[in-house]
Amino acid sequence: MVGLAATFGSGAMTNSINDFDDADLFLVTGSNTTAQHPLIGSRIINAVKRGAKLLLIDPREIPLAEFADLHLRQNIGTDVAVLNGIMNIIIEEELYDKEFVETRTEGFEQLKEIVRKYPPHVVEKISGVASRDLKKAANMYAKADKAMLAYAMGITQHTTGVDNVKSCANLAMLTGHLGRPATGVNPLRGQSNVQGACDMGGLPNVYSGYQPVIDAAAKKKFEDAWGVAALDDKVGLTITDMMIAAQKGELKALFVMGENPLMSDPDTSHIEQALSNLDFLVVQDMFLSETAVKADVVLPAASFAEKEGTYTNTERRVQLSGKAISPPGEARPDWRIICELSTLAGYPMNYSSPADIMKEINAVTPSYAGITHERLAGGYGLQWPCPNVEHPGTPVLHKDKFSKGLGTFLPCEFKPVAEMPDEEYDFMLTTGRIYYHYHTGTMTRRISILEREAPEALLEIHPDDAKKMGIRNNDVVEVTSRRGAVRLKAEITKRVPQSVVFSTFHFHEAPINLLTNSAYDPVAKIPEYKGCAVKIRRCV
């Protein structure tokens, strides 16, 4: 969420899920919403049925396309060009919100400079989107009263992910679709507590509440609160850099809590090498995941139903979840395991309950200061920032000013996908999720009804491509990239454009991340899952 933080000073969804009921227009890009966020997807569909407009920017014919007033199917990885093209038209035709730009933003001249280079005919060449569609899109978005822009990993999982996000933010600021109900820039977070893991400082550069580790005052504050002499004042390694350091032998030990990087991360064979190269690997999980199989020690963890605690959803709403049953066998809640381990390692942690831990979070994290278990138990959650126990929470961010004061236009130039198809690897592979499964499938693949509906990985391929290669529905094909090969069944469908194939990473039988490129965005360090070059052959 680095892109949004740079633009607005805060990196979360600016508006709320309930706002989806009131918007006049949705611009949805890089989000297969009905699959990844079904309940938000259905709100969009209901709003469209009552008259709201839907503008979709996505290379695939995703289910939402059926409801779209306009669907731009750009070439993979050309998002910045398309968004610049739309802004070019908005500025050219003076459709932008002059008052908002003048009073709330800075850097408009720089934006104009860059965007000028992206007139519709240039963008059409890069992205394959017709000029007249770009013009229509620009008019629709700029002229709407309340327009909500929503995106997901189709925007962030590129080597240009941060640029994509900044471009979305530029567009919303240019048109003044920010700081009011049913507007805003809304990243839809993929997992139940991604937002919370970030908020709590599960990042190499910040403590909880995004307080930077390189800030002397923040460091001092946490040293005092935690009673330690000297905290590390240098930014740590991102997951991508951890894997590189492990391969080089500089990283010796890795402790993984509730994650499965061996399935979820790109270029799996490199990750496997990196993990094997460690002296010591600990995995704490509910299941013996692909990663846990490699571990020196595996610690059995409780599921969500077996412990108490809070989760923060994509709209910054912190909700309390209760304990229904006890964990199986000797499994324990993660927080208890951490307390014991830390105590054994010489730093005692004596918390009596998650509510007790939350008190410490309240004390050191300004945006969570007023979010206590007591308050949460009586209601339906609180949206941060919530600076004190009287505060009702914040459904809309950046109302009168941005977290950082003025919003900054950070214009970006278009850069192509790091690994473009060539003569040998002539297809572009893009990856995503399907409705019936979740992430690496450790949980959903153990649910029978979901397995029944979607028991195996499929490779989506366009009918014309399939015909050329003599591939029929359900034929087994081999997909090969410069990093590995995977076999799976073909599904012939016009959901994908020609020369593009699509699959998911839910299935360990067809670990699609063996193929994906670990080339990553230089700032956010998010790998390019959404585009890499592959070749395809039918297996006989």
Next chain:
Amino acid sequence: MTRTRTVCPFCGCGCSFYLLSERDRVTGIEPSPSNPVNKGMLCVKGWNAHEFIHSPERLTKPLIRKHGEQVESTWDEALKLVADRLLDIKKQFGPRALAFLASAKVTNEENYLFMKMARATFGTNNVDHCARL
């Protein structure tokens, strides 16, 4: 039968539902009718979220690798081993030779403690999570 209000463990919508349980078994799910996020609805994943909880494949004991095999152990042995090995490596190679991956699936309280452990107990800022996904 007991009803316990929980949050769906899957996507970032954060739908809320009640787990119905009897004698330490979850028997069903009932969406929260008044929660502003899902207003009584759930998707197919949420409706079936309880099933994996009782999967026979759940881990029930710590495992330790001995002579190449992962074998069951006690908590005391496993935790002692983890603490000793991490402290050893820290002593020999410095705190930056250790790294910690937090989780987008566990609670806020747990993620907070986890990053506190990385930073305060073991002295490293090498903490990240897989949600760059």
